[in-house]
Amino acid sequence: MTTAVQGRATAPVSTAAQSAPWLVAMVLFWGLSWPAMKLALGTVPPLWLATFRFGSAAASLFALLAVRGGVRFPPRADWPIVFSIGGLQMMAFTGLGLIAMQYTDASRAAVLGYTTPLWAMLAAWMLLGQRPTGRQGLALAVGMAGVALICSPFEMDWRRPEVVGGNVLLLTAAICWSLVILHVRRHRFLSRPIELAPWQMLFAAVPLGLMALVTEGPPTHIGWSLELVGLLAYIGPLATSACFVISTEHGRRISTFAMSNITMGVPIIGALSSALLLGERLTVPLSLGLALIVVGTGLAALAGRRKTPAVAPAGVGARA
Numbered sequence: 001m002t003t004a005v006q007g008r009a010t011a012p013v014s015t016a017a018q019s020a021p022w023l024v025a026m027v028l029f030w031g032l033s034w035p036a037m038k039l040a041l042g043t044v045p046p047l048w049l050a051t052f053r054f055g056s057a058a059a060s061l062f063a064l065l066a067v068r069g070g071v072r073f074p075p076r077a078d079w080p081i082v083f084s085i086g087g088l089q090m091m092a093f094t095g096l097g098l099i100a101m102q103y104t105d106a107s108r109a110a111v112l113g114y115t116t117p118l119w120a121m122l123a124a125w126m127l128l129g130q131r132p133t134g135r136q137g138l139a140l141a142v143g144m145a146g147v148a149l150i151c152s153p154f155e156m157d158w159r160r161p162e163v164v165g166g167n168v169l170l171l172t173a174a175i176c177w178s179l180v181i182l183h184v185r186r187h188r189f190l191s192r193p194i195e196l197a198p199w200q201m202l203f204a205a206v207p208l209g210l211m212a213l214v215t216e217g218p219p220t221h222i223g224w225s226l227e228l229v230g231l232l233a234y235i236g237p238l239a240t241s242a243c244f245v246i247s248t249e250h251g252r253r254i255s256t257f258a259m260s261n262i263t264m265g266v267p268i269i270g271a272l273s274s275a276l277l278l279g280e281r282l283t284v285p286l287s288l289g290l291a292l293i294v295v296g297t298g299l300a301a302l303a304g305r306r307k308t309p310a311v312a313p314a315g316v317g318a319r320a
Contacts, residue, residue: 019250023262026246031110031269033239035277037098038106040231046098047212048219049235051205054090056236057244058201064245065198074191074199081187082196086203089180095208096173103166105280110270111150111290112170117260117297118143119178128182135303143296147171150289194248201240260301264294 040049065071074082093113101109121140124130132140149155151171157163189196212219222228251259271290274280 019253022246022250023254023259026243026250027262027265028269029239029243030263030266032273033235034106034110034270035274036231036234036239038101038109038274038278040228040235041098041101043223043225043228044219044232045212045216045222046102047095047208047216048222049232050091050094050098051209051212052232053094053236053240054201054205054208056232057240058198058205060237060241061194061198061201061244064241065195070195071198072191072195074196078187078189078191078196081183081189082199082203084180084183085196086200087207088176090200090204091208092176093173094204095211096169096176100166100169100173103162104170105274106278107271107274107280107282108150108167108286109170110267110274111286111293112147112167113174113177114264114267114297115143115147115171115174115293116177116181117300118147118293119175120181121300123175123178123182133303136300139296139299139303141296142299143293146289146292146296149285149292152285155283155285155289192248194245197241197244197248256304257301260304261298264297268294 037049044052062071097109097113118140121132121136125132151167156167254262267290271282271286275282
């Protein structure tokens, strides 16, 4: 999950080309994390899975910063963004998403989870009075048409309350993340993203662990195996913390528009890999909905590029 935090200029072509393989790997790891989480949910309850994800990711980043000599407690001015990203983008988005994935396919979760730019435009309009431009309005209409198609009776079984509830949770998770995007745009950072990230992950992991203990019981009932350990190592240290490092180190070397379009490969990889690895069906409505959402978010990125060409995203969390 990336979030816009600081401005940057477009890097030279040679530098961007050197970062390309890393960014491609990041998108692949993030995309493949969706079927990995679905597989892990067969053994680990959702809140414990979210706890293990962010707990292990936080430990990995703390270790990396310790080696670099850069572990610092966040200054008071950055506490609000630690609570916002850790609470809404990480804890709420992932917790709600994993609960929903008990009743929905990983491919659907990946697609609906990546509607956050659309909800951010709506939230900016409704909460901040930032009326969309003509191009943004077109992007919003196209993207929301995709959401409507995926959630329509053509694609979703409205006779099953658990399925409807799962999709509502996925959209709620995306809306939570969109609110963080608005906060990040207005926050003045005193610390680098990588210095704040482990604290944000820790802030997500601790409440998740407490909620898991109360609602799902102690993790002693989990059937541990080498396969599960491998899945957890992939979901946490690799697909969360390592991809975050790639995003912060290499994402800043390319333009905002390029980064936005690159990360839209995540739901595509998530949907395709879920179909290949889990046997999930990519129906015509789901595929068309995914296409509309990708086009809508691409148009939104293009509109943002023309409006504010100097603002660019750097990673602050997992896109998965």
